[in-house]
Amino acid sequence: MTRDAIRATVLRVLGDIAPEADLATVKADVPFRDQLDLDSMDLLNVLVGLHSALGVDIPEADYPKLTTLEACVDYLVGRVPA
Amino acid sequence: MPILGADMTAGTLIAWRKQAGDQVRRGEIIAEVETDKGLIDIEVFATGVLERIVVRPGQTVPTGTVLAMIREEAPVVVAPVTAGVAPTVAVPEAPAAAPTPAPERMRVSPLARKLAAELGVDLATLRGTGAGGAITREDVEQAAAAKPAAPARPRVDVARMRRIIGAAMTRSKREVPHYYLAQTIDMGRALDWLRAENLKLPVTERLLYGVLLIKAVALALGEVPELNAVWQGDQVVQSEAVHVGVAISLRGGGLVAPALHDVQRRALGDLMRALRDLAQRARTGGLRSSELSDPTITVTSLGEQGVETVFGIVYPPQVAIVGFGKIVERPWSVQGAVVSRPLVTATLSADHRVSDGHRGGLFLAAVDHRLQEPERL
Numbered sequence: 001m002t003r004d005a006i007r008a009t010v011l012r013v014l015g016d017i018a019p020e021a022d023l024a025t026v027k028a029d030v031p032f033r034d035q036l037d038l039d040s041m042d043l044l045n046v047l048v049g050l051h052s053a054l055g056v057d058i059p060e061a062d063y064p065k066l067t068t069l070e071a072c073v074d075y076l077v078g079r080v081p082a
Numbered sequence: 083m084p085i086l087g088a089d090m091t092a093g094t095l096i097a098w099r100k101q102a103g104d105q106v107r108r109g110e111i112i113a114e115v116e117t118d119k120g121l122i123d124i125e126v127f128a129t130g131v132l133e134r135i136v137v138r139p140g141q142t143v144p145t146g147t148v149l150a151m152i153r154e155e156a157p158v159v160v161a162p163v164t165a166g167v168a169p170t171v172a173v174p175e176a177p178a179a180a181p182t183p184a185p186e187r188m189r190v191s192p193l194a195r196k197l198a199a200e201l202g203v204d205l206a207t208l209r210g211t212g213a214g215g216a217i218t219r220e221d222v223e224q225a226a227a228a229k230p231a232a233p234a235r236p237r238v239d240v241a242r243m244r245r246i247i248g249a250a251m252t253r254s255k256r257e258v259p260h261y262y263l264a265q266t267i268d269m270g271r272a273l274d275w276l277r278a279e280n281l282k283l284p285v286t287e288r289l290l291y292g293v294l295l296i297k298a299v300a301l302a303l304g305e306v307p308e309l310n311a312v313w314q315g316d317q318v319v320q321s322e323a324v325h326v327g328v329a330i331s332l333r334g335g336g337l338v339a340p341a342l343h344d345v346q347r348r349a350l351g352d353l354m355r356a357l358r359d360l361a362q363r364a365r366t367g368g369l370r371s372s373e374l375s376d377p378t379i380t381v382t383s384l385g386e387q388g389v390e391t392v393f394g395i396v397y398p399p400q401v402a403i404v405g406f407g408k409i410v411e412r413p414w415s416v417q418g419a420v421v422s423r424p425l426v427t428a429t430l431s432a433d434h435r436v437s438d439g440h441r442g443g444l445f446l447a448a449v450d451h452r453l454q455e456p457e458r459l
Contacts, residue, residue, distance in 0.1 A: 048285055
């Protein structure tokens with residue numbers, strides 16, 4: 001899966017969690033919590049959404065690695081099953 | 083029009099999901115109503131036939147107004163009023179809808195019927211392509227794909243919600259003689275247990291520590307049950323079931339506290355799934371009427387905002403609210419040694435007409451006790 005496809009999936013999942021957000025303005029390197037006002041429940045729902053969409057199980061210890069759009073793409077790119 | 087909280091005086095009927103003549107089952111969602119808390123799904127509290135729709139989409143009516151009539155064994159009204167507030171039952175003038183005739187018996191495969199229910203496809207609108215004209219799974223899937231996308235749920239009017247919250251809180255501060263207590267709780271054991279549990283669980287099943295707090299509160303209420311109650315007229319009515327109102331902030335402003343039902347009886351995994359669903363629906367629309375009318379106590383946590391101590395205001399007709407702040411590492415004395423421990427401040431704001439500091443203190447001690455045995459939550 002390409003980085004662009006993963007990025008699009010992350011944005012789609014974010015859109016499900018925060019439908020009021022303007023996804024076109026999401027900054028790649030700013031934490032979701034800061035720019036989208038997401039809390040721990042929302043962030044868990046994002047990870048569940050990514051798991052459902054991409055089949056990647058994300059250990060709790062790795063949560064800090066998935067705080068921004070770009071960080072999510074970096075993390076997922078090598079882990080998405082072919 | 084059900085009363086979905088003490089602060090609600092009217093609502094606007096947005097849409098009916100059932101038509102006159104339809105069978106309805108207890109708990110089924112039959113209508114959508116817009117309130118200051120957003121768009122709420124109205125559940126039916128009786129099983130029978132929707133005999134007559136009284137309030138039409140677009141009409142704004144006071145709480146207590148009959149929305150529709152359901153024929154059970156005897157006619158009953160949709161959406162009974164929340165306990166504690168006398169309804170003013172008014173049936174507005176509206177043309178009665180002609181009952182739709184019962185549909186002819188359709189041939190539908192069980193799978194297609196189940197799928198139609200899940201996807202919201204009306205089987206009566208389909209023409210089956212299966213043997214003998216039977217409606218198949220493919221027919222349902224095609225119909226679902228052809229359905230126009232659901233319209234976006236209207237956004238909450240934050241200014242209006244703030245006015246309503248202000249009115250409810252003013253009433254609370256005026257009428258409810260509050261007392262306030264705080265207790266520091268060592269969260270070390272609970273967090274260690276949670277970490278170990280989450281290592282065993284897939285991401286879809288993992289727990290947040292907030293669910294431990296909610297369950298601990300619910301179990302502690304078993305020891306001080308007078309805090310799990312509503313104030314009606316001039317007396318307190320205790321609830322056997324513990325329906326915890328969970329304070330959920332809305333992005334863009336505002337707040338709702340819908341109920342997690344029967345918390346004391348449910349396993350943590352089940353509660354966590356329900357909490358995730360509740361938070362998502364609170365923020366994107368789709369809360370149910372019972373979730374807004376049923377809370378018997380409220381729990382609020384502001385730890386993520388960095389708040390250390392919450393001084394809550396009781397939400398009438400409830401008689402108590404429990405607050406949790408941020409978990410912070412602090413020096414703490416354990417068996418004579420000063421060590422660094424993760425500590426949280428739990429607070430109780432409660433109605434002095436119903437309980438006092440002694441009982442409130444026992445309650446907070448019980449919450450602490452429960453959190454020291456997380457494996458039993």
